[in-house]
Amino acid sequence: MLTHSDLKRGAMIILEEEPYEILDARPQKRAQRETIIQSKVKNLLSGRVLERNFHQGDTFEEAELTKLKVKFLYGQKDRYFFCQEINPSQRFALNEEQIGPEAKFLKANQPVEGVVFNEKVVNILLPIKIQLKVTEAPPGVKGERAQAGTKQAILETGATINVPLFVETGDIIEINTETEEYVRRVE
Secondary structure, eight states: OEEGGGOOTTOEEEETTEEEEEEEEEEEEOGGGOEEEEEEEEETTTOOEEEEEEOTTOEEEEOOOEEEEEEEEEEETTEEEEEESSOTTOEEEEEHHHHOGGGGGOOTTOEEEEEEETTEEEEEEOOSEEEEEEEEOOOOOOOSOSSOOEEEEEETTSOEEEEETTOOTTOEEEEETTTTEEEEEOO
């Protein structure tokens, strides 16, 4: 069992008989020095994000989740199709709400981890850093500025992110999927 003080980013708990992931947890002092935890939790079955306050004395069952190696096949409208790496005939689909904003970084045949709850894949976890090719990047224009400039680039998955001015079309760059930011140029 977990207590309110065990709630940290990334913890998986059971609330109302469904698995939730803690996205953000911040302690807050209230009247008479009672500490509450203000948090954002994501329902792993539906993808909904809720804001919840947890009080001292609250206890939670830790979600028993397993991970499975899966491969992204393709996306169609707001549905994304995957298969198990060891058994490609075992296919399943998740919607964009379940996956979250990281869905824009999925490319065909990309290996990811599936999160299994009650023998059903309920979500996926992308690697923290992935490499994608830049398909469109306007030329960088230098001007008077005190800091390095950035520009918008479109990646092979269709995602748009800010990159430094020296990144060009055809470059392969590394992206942090959690912060959705440029990390470095690979090629």
